[in-house]
Amino acid sequence: MHLPELHFIGKVHSDIHNTKDAPKFHAESDRTGTLEIYPQYQDGLKGIAVGQTIVVLCWFHQADRNALQVYPRGDKSKGLRGVFATRSPMRPNPIAISELKVLAVDGCRIEVSGLDILHGTPIVDIKNIPS
Template sequence: MEVQCIGKIKSSFSEPANPEEMRKERSTIVINEEYEDGLYRIEDSEYLQVIFYFDRSQGYELIAERRKGGVKGVFASRTPGRPSPIGVTVVELVQRRGRELEVKGLDALDGTPVIDIKPYVPVFDNSHSDTQME
């Protein structure tokens, strides 16, 4: 399996914090130069899915007390401590400046590696959506 780092997160959060508080703030995704062309027309999307690597996560527990919901399995939670430490968050795209994307709603720490970005498309990403793809 091969995964590429396509960029990094710039955030005011350098240490883990309450995800709800983190999502209230704006942050910037800086795409590596060699992938900048892949951002062509990204501003057509109001929301994006950001897939990132929990690079500071240390191990995991298959069953543990979670921040919300009590004792749960790792796959029944959104904990960063995972066998494959990958995070996914839907963010609002505020603005694109060249290879920088200003976003709101990202719960990733400063310097976190980004491994992919995809447009959020309700018809694909929300099975309960009545929205039709344009």
């Protein structure tokens, strides 16, 4: 069976440059940043508007892909769990999900708040959350 290739549609611009500075979860973050969407995907942004919440799927390119068990949020008192029972970025396919608030849309750039993603992280997809 031949599977189609995964194509990144853009990248994240943020002031978060390492994992220790990253908020653990988008709902705990007031950080802002920009999603840069590559020009060939700009038409896919039609309908994204200020005030909306969007789901952004990213590829955690710096994540450990060999870990299958982690301590949730690094808290050893919670016990060791399988990565599929957590939101850990360490997993075989390090796909991240964040719900971000749209602050502005300008061409191929979306300014967002609630950012918990490292600068330079590739974007896999964006999905709208219906209101």
